[in-house]
Amino acid sequence: MSPSLVQAATLGRRAIVRTARQPANVIFPLIFPMLLLAVNAGGLRSATRLPGFPTDSFLAFALAVPFVQGALLATINANVEFARDIQTGFLNRLALTPVRGIVLLVGQLGGLITIAVVQGVFYLVVALAFGVRLASGVGGAVMLLLLEVAIALGFAALGSWAALRTGSTEAVQGLFPVFFVFLFLSSMNMPRNLIQTDWFRWVATINPVSYLIEAVRSLVIEGWNGEALGLGFAAAGGLSLFGFALATHALWRRLERT
Amino acid sequence: MNDTVAVARGVSWRVLHTFFTNPAFLLPSLAFPLFFFTAFAGGLSRVSQIPGFDFPTGYTAFQFVFVLLQSAAFAGVFTGFGIARDFESGFMRRLMLAAPNRSGILLGYSFSALVRWLTVASVVTAVALLARMKIGGGGVDLFALYTLALLLNLAGTLWATGVAMRLRTQQAAPVMQMPVFLLLFFAPVYVPLDLLQGWIHGVASVNPITPLLEAGRGFISGAPELALASFAIAAGLIAGFCFWAVRGLRSAEAAG
Numbered sequence: 001m002s003p004s005l006v007q008a009a010t011l012g013r014r015a016i017v018r019t020a021r022q023p024a025n026v027i028f029p030l031i032f033p034m035l036l037l038a039v040n041a042g043g044l045r046s047a048t049r050l051p052g053f054p055t056d057s058f059l060a061f062a063l064a065v066p067f068v069q070g071a072l073l074a075t076i077n078a079n080v081e082f083a084r085d086i087q088t089g090f091l092n093r094l095a096l097t098p099v100r101g102i103v104l105l106v107g108q109l110g111g112l113i114t115i116a117v118v119q120g121v122f123y124l125v126v127a128l129a130f131g132v133r134l135a136s137g138v139g140g141a142v143m144l145l146l147l148e149v150a151i152a153l154g155f156a157a158l159g160s161w162a163a164l165r166t167g168s169t170e171a172v173q174g175l176f177p178v179f180f181v182f183l184f185l186s187s188m189n190m191p192r193n194l195i196q197t198d199w200f201r202w203v204a205t206i207n208p209v210s211y212l213i214e215a216v217r218s219l220v221i222e223g224w225n226g227e228a229l230g231l232g233f234a235a236a237g238g239l240s241l242f243g244f245a246l247a248t249h250a251l252w253r254r255l256e257r258t
Numbered sequence: 259m260n261d262t263v264a265v266a267r268g269v270s271w272r273v274l275h276t277f278f279t280n281p282a283f284l285l286p287s288l289a290f291p292l293f294f295f296t297a298f299a300g301g302l303s304r305v306s307q308i309p310g311f312d313f314p315t316g317y318t319a320f321q322f323v324f325v326l327l328q329s330a331a332f333a334g335v336f337t338g339f340g341i342a343r344d345f346e347s348g349f350m351r352r353l354m355l356a357a358p359n360r361s362g363i364l365l366g367y368s369f370s371a372l373v374r375w376l377t378v379a380s381v382v383t384a385v386a387l388l389a390r391m392k393i394g395g396g397g398v399d400l401f402a403l404y405t406l407a408l409l410l411n412l413a414g415t416l417w418a419t420g421v422a423m424r425l426r427t428q429q430a431a432p433v434m435q436m437p438v439f440l441l442l443f444f445a446p447v448y449v450p451l452d453l454l455q456g457w458i459h460g461v462a463s464v465n466p467i468t469p470l471l472e473a474g475r476g477f478i479s480g481a482p483e484l485a486l487a488s489f490a491i492a493a494g495l496i497a498g499f500c501f502w503a504v505r506g507l508r509s510a511e512a513a514g
Contacts, residue, residue, distance in 0.1 A: 028432065039443040042458025046308050046449055181289075184297035190304060200300035 007099050008107040015111025018081055025081075029073035029115075030122050033066035040065070044189060054191055055221045060132045063123070064216035065188050067144070068209060070119040071152040072179050078112040079159035079172045086167040091254065101251045105244075109156050116152030120145050127220075135223040143229070144219050150236035151212050155179065157243025164250035186210040208235040261359040269353070269366025273340060274373055287336055287374060291329035291382050295321060299389065302448060310453050315392040315479045322386045323403070323474040324447055327467070329382055330411035331438050333375035337367055338418020338434045345426035345510075354511065364419060364503055371415040372408065379407065394480030402485065403477035406470060409492035414438060416499035423506030426513070441467050450475075466491050 019025050041059040048056050055061050085091050094104060124141060134140045163172050186209040187195065195201040204210045215232020218225035277283050298321040306317040313320045344350040357363055393400070418434040425433065445467040446454055454462055462468050473488035 024429065024432065035440070036443075039447070039458075042456060042461075043443075043446070043448040043454065044302075044305070045455050045458075046310075046453045047302075047305055049308055050304060181293060184293045185301075188301075189297070190301055194304050195301055196304040196307075197300045200296075204301070 003098075004100065004103050007103045008110060011099075011104060011107025012110035012114065015078060015081070015108055016114050019078060019111070019115055022077075025077040029070050029077065029119055032073065033069040033123065034126055036069065037062055037066050040189065047190070050194060052191075052194060057132065057221075059127070059130060060221050061217065062189070063127050063132055063220050064213045065183075066123045067120060067148050067216045068151060068188075068212050069183060070123060071116050071148060071155050072183065074112060074115050074119060074152060075155040075159040076172065076179070078108070078115065078156065079163045080169045082108055082160060083163040083167060083169045083172045086163065086254070087169060095255050101255050102248065105160060105247055105251055108160060109153060112156045113149050113152050116148055116156075117145055120148035132220065134220055136219040140219040140224070144216060147212075147215055147219070147229075147232060147236070150233055150240065151216075154212075154236045154239030154243060157240050157247050159243075161243055161246040161250050164247055164254050167254070182207055182209040186213055188213055208239060211235040261357075262362040262365060265357045265359055265362025266365035266369060269363055270370040270373070273337070273367065273370035276340070277370070277374055283336075283340075287333065287378055288381055290332065291325050291378055292385060294328060295325040295382060295385065298325070298448070299386075305448055308449065308453060311449060313450065313475065313479065314481070315394045318386065318389055318391040319393065319478050320475060322382075322391055323478055324442075324445075324471060325382055326379060326403070326407050327410055327470060327474060328442050329378045330375050330407040331414035331442060333378060334371050334411050334414025334416070335418045335434050335438050337371035337374065337415050338422045339428065339431055341367060341419055341422035342426065342428045342430055342434075345422065346428055350426075350510070351514075360507060360511065361504075364416075364507060367419055368412060368415050372411060375408070375411045379404070393478055395477050395482075396480065399477040399480055399482060402482070403474050406474055406477070406488060406492060409489070409496060410470060413492065413495035413499050416496065416503040420499060420502035420506035423503065423510040426510065441465060445471050447471075466495065 037059070040062050044062070045058045047053060048058050048061070053061075091104075095101075124144065134144070136143065159172065166172070185200070185203045186207045187204045188209075192201055192204050192210065192214075195204060211228075211231040212235055215228050215235075218228035218232075222228070277287075299318045302321075303317045305311065306313070306320070341350070344353070353363060354360060395403070417438070421430055421434045444458065444461045445465050446462050451459070451462055451468060451472065469484045469488045469491055473482065473484040476483040476485070
């Protein structure tokens with residue numbers, strides 16, 4: 001195995017172990033999205049009686065939200081730790097070793113993605129236990145996890161950029177409400193064609209988070225919808241590329257400063 | 259008495275100064291209720307077309323009451339976060355040594371939570387009015403609505419203060435936040451109680467926040483219902499959490 005891969009694996013393992021050692025960082029991203037799902041699925045169940053609503057189970061409809069929300073929460077937690085590495089000087093010490101900057105970033109993102117996949121499996125198991133059946137079958141479950149990886153990668157890259165750019169745990173924590181704006185102003189609770197308020201529907205349409213949610217949702221309630229999946233992966237890929245470019249630049253600047 | 263007021267004034271000035279001068283505290287307090295209001299009133303307005311949904315003043319007013327009560331409770335919870343922070347930084351220890359009457363500490367935090375909420379409520383109300391929210395209730399009804407929210411703010415503050423005084427760490431934030439979040443969201447948030455189905459209907463029926471929410475919606479639509487019950491519940495919550503907060507203060511004193 002090449003030294004870069006070994007280094008990335010070591011850093012990724014470190015990110016996972018560090019998260020696992022903080023129960024709040026493990027339990028909260030697992031439980032909170034499920035609680036919100038339970039609340040929304042219970043409270044908005046009658047919304048399935050609206051003409052044109054795509055399914056008769058709001059639980060199935062809303063299942064996409066924990067996947068995106070969980071990726072967000074995992075990203076915030078992991079990047080707070082990454083910012084702590086910068087604050088405590090760990091990154092500076094690492095810069096003195098032969099580890100390449102890009103390996104550091106890949107290791108950090110790899111650890112986070114592993115956590116996101118574990119979360120995704122958890123959400124899926126809970127949903128199946130409560131009677132949700134994936135319209136896309138077993139293959140859809142695999143695709144769902146791949147999509148979760150892509151979504152987590154997109155958010156994680158942006159979070160890593162924030163951590164590297166600011167080097168402050170508070171600043172990364174401050175991203176939480178910013179990310180949530182995008183979640184709230186999306187099609188998370190209502191299909192876009194059923195959103196009545198014009199400006200909200202417009203915002204939801206230009207919001208990439210809507211496409212992430214709709215891609216996951218399509219696998220759950222529709223089956224294999226190429227357009228929804230394509231748009232979802234495109235949105236996640238775009239976020240990843242954009243975030244990774246920013247993070248790489250910020251890493252280069254930070255290592256240059258040290 | 260003078261000592262209590264002096265301590266309360268000092269504590270509340272400090273908290274409010276930090277709140278109004280530090281965007282990291284001010285913005286989330288304002289942003290979260292606005293997110294909820296925008297997402298619910300804007301994104302879910304179609305819910306008002308569900309058969310059986312008959313709230314007279316429309317979905318914006320229906321959601322405004324929830325957001326107002328939620329902002330009130332959470333202004334109290336955020337104050338609890340500040341108390342925990344003061345314990346971690348060592349400020350509370352110095353404050354307890356310096357305060358001639360420590361009850362003033364509780365009073366000061368409670369007053370500052372009230373001012374924080376009034377600020378947030380003003381912004382949320384302004385946004386709701388800009389969004390052309392319809393109001394069916396008169397002046398007395400609206401006064402009752404805001405009084406009810408104010409009482410919930412006090413109850414939320416006393417709850418979070420009790421937790422912060424006992425655990426004395428910022429890691430206690432979920433303990434302060436989660437029960438409040440669950441109580442609020444296991445009420446009829448999106449549709450009236452009658453339209454809830456399944457387990458959530460059962461939970462909402464016994465949730466003490468449900469009568470507050472229904473009374474608030476009654477006030478804003480000009481058809482008050484459950485007014486007496488809601489104020490009695492709010493008074494009960496305050497009495498219980500006052501005891502909880504005072505015992506917490508004694509626990510913090512005993513811990514040194």
